Amino acid sequence: MDRVPQRAPAFPIAELPGSLPRVNIPEVDHAALASAAVKRLGSLDADHLADDAIWRDTLAFTGTLRTFYGPRRILAAWTELAEIYGPANFTLIPNTSMIARYGPMTSWIEACFEFDTRGRHASSCSGIIRIVPDGGGQWKTWNISTILEGIARFPDVDTLEPVAVKSTQNGTNGHRDIVAEATNGMKHNGMGSEMTYFDCIVVGAGMSGLCMAGRLEALDVSCLVVDRNSTIGGNWTGRYESVKLHTCKEVVDLKHVPGQMPFGRIWPLEDPYFLDGKDLARGFQNFVNKYGINVSLSTSVESASWNDEHRSWTVNVDQGGEQRSLLARHLVLAIGAGGQVPKMPEYPNRALFEGTVVHSADYKSSTPWQGKNGVVIGTGNTGKPDIQTAFNYCLTQSAVVPIEYYRYFFDPMYNETTDINRQDRIFMSQPISILHRATMASITALASADSERFDSLERAGFRVERYADLWHCIYERFGGHYLDVGASAKIVDGSIKIKGDAAPVAYTPTGLAFSDGNMRHAATQIVGEEIGDQLEDYWGVDAEGELRGAWKPIGHPGIWYTGGGMNQARYFSRFLALQIKADLEGMPFEPYTKTPGQSPVAML
Template sequence: MDPSFKRTPRVPIETIPGTLPIASVSEDVDHAGVAAEGLKMLTSLTRENLTKESIWRDQWALTGTSRTFSGPSQVFAAWKELAATRKPDNFSLIPNTSRITASLPDSAWVQASFAFTLEGAPACLCSGFIGLVPDNAGGWKIWMLSTILETFKGYPNPDTPPPQPSASTHTNGVNGFSDEYSYDCVVVGGGMAGLSVAGRLKAMNVSSVTLERNAHIGDNWLMRYDSTKSHLPFSRTFSAEDGYFLTSSKIAQGFQRYVKTYGINVWGSSDLKTASWNAQKKLWNLQVERQNPSCTVIINTPHVVLCLGAGGQVSKMPTIPNREAFGGIVMHSKDYKSSNAWSGKNGVVVGSANTAHDVAFDMVESHLRTVTMIQRNPTALYNDFIPVEVADKIYFGLPLSISRQILLKVIRNEVDKHSERYDSLERAGFKLDRYCDPQEYISVRLGGHHIDVGAGKKITSGQIKMKSDAAIKQYTPTGLEFADGSHLDVDVIVFCTGFEGNMRESATEIFGSEVANGLEDFFGVDAEGEILGAWRRQGYPGIWYNGGTIVNARYYSRFIALQIKADLEGMPLPLYKKTPA
């Protein structure tokens, strides 16, 4: 373990530094010219080139990790030190990307995308964003800077799909069986996060195997409830005919097509049980139980990527007194499949986020006599106001504190335009976090929001009834009693109360407590606004997390693949650990 390792503290998201600039920009300004002049500043940056609100986020380009620096002193000190060794050069404006961005009447800036190279070892191709505001002397200063590692010079790009294998050479797995295998990387979990990493690794010519506990890719979706609705970000996986919100069967089919198309090496019915570190060989020895055929094998690998689900594997189930008195059905959404068998019964859903709405919607469609949603906390309601491709760039191209503030403004404006939709839900008893903080739900809570794809209308029409005015007190023989003395007769209760979200707990089961002491927690944010644990190096070598939201898993998997490739090629990214003054 790295002797200097200390687990990074998490902080409240509202405390991370970074503010929007107070500035106005004329509509007729030559924004391309302004951006081009701004890029020239980067070749010999001075403190005077930066505004007092300046902020710089680097994603694995100069710092070898994901870091955010705030204020002119920090930004200048870090840039000066890193530029001396990483040698950024060849800055060029990407055509047709400059624009005037205005989030408020008194906050505007010129923003553009650019490309550049790093000539220090390892030599890299990079991109970035620059944001500039006018100063008081008729010139411009840098307010925001973002730098992003794209790939290494002379190596494949993780964003380029791997060559499609010919039918004669494609295998999904390994021909024949032995007691011991070796791979450059082992990916644990064949869902969205795992396949994202596996595809990136294949694109960069890194040998890997993906271990999937279920028999087939996509089974983790097919075993879930039939009415799952989710949008997959792989444009090359799903066609327009599949629809925007995908059913569980469509997702499974898309995953299977992806594996077949790009020849992803997957072992189904394979479960990683334990792992131990061979310090002499610098390899992890993985003990894997396989079911087809039934055997235990060893895999030796320098890298293990854990992709165990956005919210972890352990379900959260509230403890409610007097459970033995209730004679009906009680289950967690993890075990829910369909409401078809409960037609004519009284159903209750505990929870009010995405899963709860899907289950309640399915209960109505399955003709239950009554359907009641028990809401414990206000819920954020998302809609398709922001296109996915725009949201991706806002989320990941800018410092989190900046994307957060922009999104807060956008959401407030859009919610006000559709106020009756929210008013009608509140009249029906649904408690709303109307002006929600999307980064709080995505980057910290790992859930608690709801994308309305139809259940909202069933709430406002009364088909789904709301109980949000009192907490559950106890079970009764015929249902539930609440703290306000009211009672609800019910036959079926489905708890849609989420999962334990810290992947370090799952890692402890595999690697043991000693190794887990050298691992970061999973999700939440640090003092710079960076996500804890995920995608970055740990205190132990070669252990990685990938997960979070669908877009998290897709976007950040590229950086895991890049770091693994650099390590395998003997050119690890130089890691910048300092906190500049």
């Protein structure tokens, strides 16, 4: 009988349970109130929890990433897991408490705490607690985040000392010899031959892959990163010339606490707010050189097969035209969410069109197009900034996020005085349902007070989603939003004209006629259909609000997904590295898979 994959179905973010507190907390002794709530965690009771309480755990209790909704489910899971892990010494971290305010009637007290566990993995842990008044004079815990910090026997996953700076040529010529760079020598593949062995092979040397490799290096895990590009950062410098990040570079704090990538400063303060492709490539190369990351360029993974008896992968690669076979216990895929293959829309009569048709993947510069007329199909981030200087028309529809709104959200969290380690924990450990609601509340308030901006775009023919649901765009649509850094003004003044009332149906001699990935698939190309069929899907959220497939077991031993944006790659790589290290040490995590209480989305 064929195996039926038990993949988590995607769940609509907007339908996840949870609500924002409707209360205006006055100035109170928030440190004392938070300290009392933290101490109660040592003997948690349902009376301590708000009716809509949420607990999100990252490896500290559950050995994986889980979110629990409602007092009954939280208490059932907490009680069972506390007997196994023996959490103790819950202590408020000084000077971390505050009253968080999101408008006149949304607020809570928030504070960081620490504790330890004494189960299979004697561990140090941290957390964030959020409390609210219940209207009857009592303070209840509304939100708990618990986070594994480190395991007693392991090195610190957050600390890696720089090595002597290596020759840049070593990291960029694309012919670094894999055998010469191996740190764990040779091992038998179980079939009588020896192969170069690594504890882990990471596929992809972008932001996610390099963060992953750095974390593994910090834990003394031998690692090789392979990338098909011939230079570090080639996945960025190979795009169009004006390409830029649409998230800020998230600078380090004044005390040189780790910044945009793990362990230390990579992009200096004088770099632009939005890094371009060359900035990114330079930073990635600096990271590789500074920490001695083992990267093999011009190297593509052709296939990988699993030996169940020896619990290892045989990974076949092409390094600059030379075929090699490597052995690894773990294989981490940092190859993007599956949208890297260009998709050219198919319209009839293309042969009739006398002009040039180019996909954005092949677009490099506006220079050859100056003075010409053209059509841009699509209004996401790729469709606007530089391309619009050359073309006169574009199609709609987009969720528009003005740059001021972005900075309103992120600049207070990530700036020159931010403790990045702490801020990542506070921001990234929150339940996605709460982040979604808080973001939508802010966007709705900002856009409602700024209606003329969106009205003027609609008068110009641009159909606007003015209350942009960023979480839906990022986690469910894989895009479809535009961070407005200037193109909207050109639409309003007529510099860019809009055709938004129709869809393309066919080419004409002079233009177009109008009518009025998934990473699992890429993984399957490497590991084959049999193993690929066992793997979890990647991206989108499950019914608990956790990202599917990312940074946790995905259905087969020794293979993992990593990815996401800059802060996700930096933060969650630490947890995946700890899981890999624990497995190599013969003490793997045992993920808690039970669903205490009723359905995962019931508020009990």
